[in-house]
Amino acid sequence: MGNKWFIRPGEKGRLWNEFLNNKCIGIGWDGDESYSGYESLDDVKQSHGTNDANSIWYFYNDMSEGDVVIAVNGQNTVLGIGKITSNYLEPQHPENPGIEYLHTRLVHWLINEQITLSYNLANKTITPVNEEWKWEEIKNGYIQMNNKYKDIFAQLENGDKMDISQLVKYFISQLDSDELKNHRKEHIKSSEMVREKLTNQYSEALTEEEMLEILNDTDAAYGARYNIESIFANNGGFDNFKVDLITSLESTKPNENDINQALKSFNNMGIGFLSELLCLKEPNNFWIKNSVVDDFFSRMNIDIKGTLPYGSKGDQGEYYIAMKPHMSNILQNLKINGLKDATYMDVDLFLWWLKDIDVPNITTQNKSLLHNTLVHTKNVILYGPPGTGKTYAIQQFTKSFLKDQLSKPKSFEEMKIELLQDLKWYQVVALSIYLNGKNETVKVPDLKNHDIIKFYFEKIRGRERNFSQTLWGQLQSHSNPNSETVKTENKSSPTLFDKASSSEWYLLPEGIEYVENNLSEAIDLFTGNKQIYEEKDFGHYCTFITFHQSYGYEDFIEGLKPIVYEGDVSYKVGSGVFKDICERAKNDPENNYVLVIDEINRGNIAKIFGELITLIEDDKRSGKSNEISIKLPYSKTDFSVPSNLYIVGTMNTADRSIALLDIALRRRFTFLEMMPDYSIIDVEIDGVNIGSLLKELNGMLSALIDRDHQIGHSYFCEVVELEEEQAKNKLYFVWYNRVIPLLQEYFYNDWEQLKMVLGDFVVEKDNNSILEDRLVSKNYEIKNFENDWSGFSTALNKVYLGGELTGDIDTDY
Numbered sequence: 001m002g003n004k005w006f007i008r009p010g011e012k013g014r015l016w017n018e019f020l021n022n023k024c025i026g027i028g029w030d031g032d033e034s035y036s037g038y039e040s041l042d043d044v045k046q047s048h049g050t051n052d053a054n055s056i057w058y059f060y061n062d063m064s065e066g067d068v069v070i071a072v073n074g075q076n077t078v079l080g081i082g083k084i085t086s087n088y089l090e091p092q093h094p095e096n097p098g099i100e101y102l103h104t105r106l107v108h109w110l111i112n113e114q115i116t117l118s119y120n121l122a123n124k125t126i127t128p129v130n131e132e133w134k135w136e137e138i139k140n141g142y143i144q145m146n147n148k149y150k151d152i153f154a155q156l157e158n159g160d161k162m163d164i165s166q167l168v169k170y171f172i173s174q175l176d177s178d179e180l181k182n183h184r185k186e187h188i189k190s191s192e193m194v195r196e197k198l199t200n201q202y203s204e205a206l207t208e209e210e211m212l213e214i215l216n217d218t219d220a221a222y223g224a225r226y227n228i229e230s231i232f233a234n235n236g237g238f239d240n241f242k243v244d245l246i247t248s249l250e251s252t253k254p255n256e257n258d259i260n261q262a263l264k265s266f267n268n269m270g271i272g273f274l275s276e277l278l279c280l281k282e283p284n285n286f287w288i289k290n291s292v293v294d295d296f297f298s299r300m301n302i303d304i305k306g307t308l309p310y311g312s313k314g315d316q317g318e319y320y321i322a323m324k325p326h327m328s329n330i331l332q333n334l335k336i337n338g339l340k341d342a343t344y345m346d347v348d349l350f351l352w353w354l355k356d357i358d359v360p361n362i363t364t365q366n367k368s369l370l371h372n373t374l375v376h377t378k379n380v381i382l383y384g385p386p387g388t389g390k391t392y393a394i395q396q397f398t399k400s401f402l403k404d405q406l407s408k409p410k411s412f413e414e415m416k417i418e419l420l421q422d423l424k425w426y427q428v429v430a431l432s433i434y435l436n437g438k439n440e441t442v443k444v445p446d447l448k449n450h451d452i453i454k455f456y457f458e459k460i461r462g463r464e465r466n467f468s469q470t471l472w473g474q475l476q477s478h479s480n481p482n483s484e485t486v487k488t489e490n491k492s493s494p495t496l497f498d499k500a501s502s503s504e505w506y507l508l509p510e511g512i513e514y515v516e517n518n519l520s521e522a523i524d525l526f527t528g529n530k531q532i533y534e535e536k537d538f539g540h541y542c543t544f545i546t547f548h549q550s551y552g553y554e555d556f557i558e559g560l561k562p563i564v565y566e567g568d569v570s571y572k573v574g575s576g577v578f579k580d581i582c583e584r585a586k587n588d589p590e591n592n593y594v595l596v597i598d599e600i601n602r603g604n605i606a607k608i609f610g611e612l613i614t615l616i617e618d619d620k621r622s623g624k625s626n627e628i629s630i631k632l633p634y635s636k637t638d639f640s641v642p643s644n645l646y647i648v649g650t651m652n653t654a655d656r657s658i659a660l661l662d663i664a665l666r667r668r669f670t671f672l673e674m675m676p677d678y679s680i681i682d683v684e685i686d687g688v689n690i691g692s693l694l695k696e697l698n699g700m701l702s703a704l705i706d707r708d709h710q711i712g713h714s715y716f717c718e719v720v721e722l723e724e725e726q727a728k729n730k731l732y733f734v735w736y737n738r739v740i741p742l743l744q745e746y747f748y749n750d751w752e753q754l755k756m757v758l759g760d761f762v763v764e765k766d767n768n769s770i771l772e773d774r775l776v777s778k779n780y781e782i783k784n785f786e787n788d789w790s791g792f793s794t795a796l797n798k799v800y801l802g803g804e805l806t807g808d809i810d811t812d813y
Helices: 016-019 041-045 052-064 131-143 148-159 164-173 178-199 209-215 228-233 237-251 256-264 273-283 291-299 316-322 324-336 344-355 366-375 390-401 402-408 412-421 425-433 444-448 449-461 467-479 510-516 520-527 575-584 605-616 664-670 690-704 713-721 726-748 753-763 789-801
Strands: 004-007 024-027 066-072 077-084 103-111 127-130 379-385 497-499 505-506 542-546 559-563 568-575 593-599 645-652 670-673 762-764 780-782
Touching: 016 024, 016 066, 016 077, 016 103, 024 052, 024 077, 024 412, 024 780, 052 103, 052 127, 052 324, 066 344, 077 131, 077 753, 077 789, 103 148, 103 497, 131 148, 148 273, 164 324, 164 344, 164 366, 178 209, 178 344, 209 228, 209 237, 209 449, 228 237, 237 273, 256 273, 256 316, 273 344, 291 344, 316 324, 344 390, 366 379, 366 390, 366 670, 390 402, 390 593, 390 645, 412 449, 412 575, 425 444, 425 449, 425 510, 444 449, 444 467, 449 497, 505 510, 510 520, 510 645, 520 568, 542 575, 568 575, 575 593, 575 645, 605 713, 605 762, 690 726, 713 726, 726 753, 753 762, 753 780, 753 789
Parallel strands: 004 066, 379 645, 379 670, 542 593, 593 645
Antiparallel strands: 004 127, 024 103, 066 077, 077 103, 497 505, 559 568, 762 780
């Protein structure tokens, strides 16, 4: 969702009906004079008082398509809520609805009922809604009035596609990537060079080589079809060009006349070159106009020419100035969302980044919400009815979230950690002895100082001292059973070591063989025989698990696990999936790790998390202000949750409502709702509109049960991707094998309600029984339209177009 605005429809709300009927909002200052003449808020203040000037500037410059407007009246009355659907329409614009207030924006009004607020509203025409609690009270007030507004607010807050603010948030979350970081540094460097050398003070000293370096370093140069030196020849030679360019950059202001004049001053130097140099010179006042910007406007359905005054010439300068509201909107969004020092150079960087992004893909509400939410918290649960794409959304999110770190080659340090963290202590001891001379002997004090031993105990096991006893124990327990020098009785397999009479340890022949057969990858890495620039494994950074009723602490954290060897059973402490990924994240603080818990509500949270539920809180993690570490009950080791681990869960609300969730879990996770997206399946198959069918079906389910028991769009995604004949067969399969069984579960043994939903698909059963006359209730069955597309499609159409039994269902939800 974009920004939110309070607006007053005239004195005492007298123009509210005019706003509502004409699907717009408007203000009246300045009569029929366009606001496009204002270049800044200060310009407006020269003609109006502060409050009026702010309202004009908000309306002309700061409001954007996708923003939410809340019509208000008096001290605390909300009249209605809508979403802005157009740019600023000046009085002469052909789409202007021509209401009493001549300056307008079009609005899709979604709510036109009144509620009363507990707080007083500012007595100004337009006010931004900066406090989230004010919006929450409005939302809760309408939902309490009528539950149907819950879906409307979900539409307002999420939408089918991201608006600019959501795209910007996602862009900012990617700014740590090497590509964007380097591109931004290049912009800053180019700007510093232009501001230093393209000045009157430096003009005489400026050389042709320096000018060529500046011009060749622009993005515009990459698209040029001619040699840059030709610009000099076409503009009176280098010396004349230098003086004219510097004069133009020093004197040009961001208005139509100055831009046109600057363009006329040069040959073979279009708006792309000039606007980029102006932006590099004054990045807070000028923006860049190039093919990337044009592509952005096209993709976002922004018609710049359509915003020009009626009858205008539409020259380059006029077009450039008409871009300002959109470019300024992006700039303000960059600043609001965390890039406080943003300039129009960052707007250009954002648009260059966006050109390679699949906008329909990244602009789905769920992926953007995840990215945005995980900036603020480490624990998120996606919840909603079955089939709304929760798991798919997380899969797409994790690929994007981990993309940068996966694209980098593994470092030696990372590969060393990956190899060693999966090894047992005795394996690391054997490997260390082997690498320091497989036929050599070593004393324990020397072995203790081997690099691999120290790294393993300190980095992997988190023990910085007092591990001599562990070394002795491992050497003794895996020593030769017939050793004359090692008298320990409890010896384990495999047999690897023995001790000489001089108290020096060595690898047995079978120990050498064991290392070479089982630890060859480690040998290659540490001896330099292995190429270390291999691709990173997605599964190393992301673990996917599913909770179920029998899932427990031992599976998740740690527990005693049986080991069978030669018929004997012994037990040892084994790590669970959560402890494993925590260890990996702790040992690799430079990278992010994700634990995905599917069906998180199916598990017994208290049983699975145990005492660790507190440790996952953001401020309780390692390195945070309130860090907590506990001693695990089985291994007796200290444990904390690293800050670079993200926990993302899914929850099916048809199984259990959020209200019934363990309160400890609810308090520690942020919940994001995912509802059916009908636009994805808005396809007609031989007379059956799949999106409309599902929407109507869900309307009835919401009315008869609740909104948590709707059916998600993913049930039909395969159907809409096929050619018509295949799609018809697939629709039949999905309807009879997935949808109807789910509905039968929802309406278990309640055939009357099931018939209200499915209409002609539920028919009365012919009993043919001697008890027929004694039966009180009717018997029903599912009618099979196999090989009867006409009957099947007719029955489906009755579900969403209305029929004898379905026409009176209230689907206003």
